[in-house]
Amino acid sequence: IGKGKFFHRPSATYLYSFAGRTHVVFRALRGKAPRVVLRTGDKEIEMRLKAHDDLFEYFEAVLPGEGPIEYSFLVECEGKTIEYGPFDAEPYKSETPEWVFGRVFYQIMPDRFDRGLPGTPRGRAFRGEGFHGGDLAGIIKRLDHIEGLGVNALYLTPIFESMTYHRYDVTDYFRVDRKLGGWGVFRKLVEELKKRDIRLILDGVFHHTSFFHPYFQDVILNGEKSRYRDFYRVTGFPVVSEEFLEVLKSSEPWPERYRKLKGLKWNYESFYSVWLMPRLNHDNPEVRQLVEDVMRHWLERGADGWRLDVAHGVPPELWREIRKAMPGNAYLVGEVMDDARLWLFDVFHGTMNYPLYELILRFFVEGEITTEEFLNGLELLSVHLGPAEYAMYNFLDNHDTERFIDLVGDEKKYLCALAFLMTYRGIPSIFYGDEIGLNGGGEGLSAGRTPMKWDEGEWNLSLLKATKELIRLRRESRALQRGEFRPISFKNGLLLYERVHGDDSVLVGINYSGERAAIEIPEKYTPAKNGSKRIELAPWSFIVLTK
Ligand code: ARE
Known part of the structure; x- marks a missing residue:
């Protein structure tokens, strides 16, 4: 039967x-x-x-x-x-390096953080869009702020030579962008991070290169005879038309040139039809070798892992081979937007947890699912991810999303969501500026990339204090880092759960509703040791108790 x-x-x-x-x-x-x-x-x-x-x-x-x-x-x-x-x-x-579990990440987009070297050239505003001139020295300058927050790992968006402020168009994988301070400042940053036991992961953009990468330039110049023609997915020759080159070389302002180029045709595959980002041909063993060489190069020079851009646009077999070739203590996180199962286990240790983010949005922001549905969504994701769940890169926002504080529109609600993130399975992260209540601006991909504010008069200090406290709880508790997740009650906006690891356990209560909510605190969490205790949570508030 x-x-x-x-x-x-x-x-x-x-x-x-x-x-x-x-x-x-x-x-x-x-x-x-x-x-x-x-x-x-x-x-x-x-x-x-x-x-x-x-x-x-x-x-x-x-x-x-x-x-x-x-x-x-x-x-x-x-x-x-x-x-x-x-x-x-x-x-x-799972073979995730142990160090990963004890970490809370802080994500920085270097151009938008701070400027440390007054002499750093501002760089050409390639698309007329946005260099703010942040650099690696700016990060070194702010390490006390970072350490003071309690985070103990950094994820930097790309830092290699490129022509845009976001640097997802790499022109040289072996060179730290001179506009960021170059190799010398990178080395200094690594040294400072080691002193403070802060780990570092870098952003590897191997789905595409820049149009201006010397390999692609060679293909444009030499066409079919180029030594690098099989590095890319060229669909015909010439790769770009005379007209394309004329517009490119004209003296018109960049936004105007950019607008015209967009309307022209070109003979190669690229990231989302962006001409600036020709797609690499990952079937070519030389490309695979390049990826491996670059990754190893920077691991040997102080990086502790990689976040891999558009990882879902590169065949999983390539990443599986790379994984085998990398040292076992490097944390590998893929950017995979949807179902990540093909990319986990023997491929990446974790992926950027977009499915969790979607659930968080639907519950905390949109309010379009009930508390019970939220729990079922979490547990279903857990069924899909199994042990990989503990090494997922979890976030409320990042450089591709709007800022969570803007979406949720309220400090208390923001902190409830943060309390959830810090007490949930997976590696939590903070996007620079979230800790001070930094708002974003505009729409689309770059809405959250506001420059960091360093005038403390503009900071939200109560939010900063609560953020630090939550990070501290996370860092001090093995139960929060590795513990089993045990839901106790999920209804009417009240999330009540435990994280349990051996004898350690933590009780979390989040009241995500406009009404007061009563919860029973089991005896093991009450100092009085005389039976369970009833307490009330104010609207939009939370409590975290450790045994
Ligand atoms: C820039 C402008 C955009 C403009 C675009 C095209 O900011 O407003 O639309 O140009 O002209 C980088 C830069 C971006 C830049 C982009 C292109 O950071 O600022 O955009 O390059 O030049 C998809 C991909 C996913 C990707 C996101 C952005 O699947 O891999 O789009 N994320 C990574 C990085 C980005 C980076 C790149 C890739 C390129 O994190 O920062 O962009 O190297 C749904 C879909 C997803 C889709 C997502 C978009 O969820 O299912 O597949 O992700 O929407 O948010």
């Missing part, structure tokens, strides 16, 4: 160990299994209904300990109990 209704196999998301415990997941057709029990050794453990989608229900049991186990499932089905299994297997174990 169980045929076709139930599923389990010892794969990375159905049987895995993490932080001293083992997770076992079982799937049943929706409504077909009112009760599932995991039997292992002489124990029988009731499995928790964790999540459902349109077709299935997912049950989970978490056992103490790691290592091979023998087990089977006792499933109640149509009034009978059937046994599914037995299995005898070694749980999957």
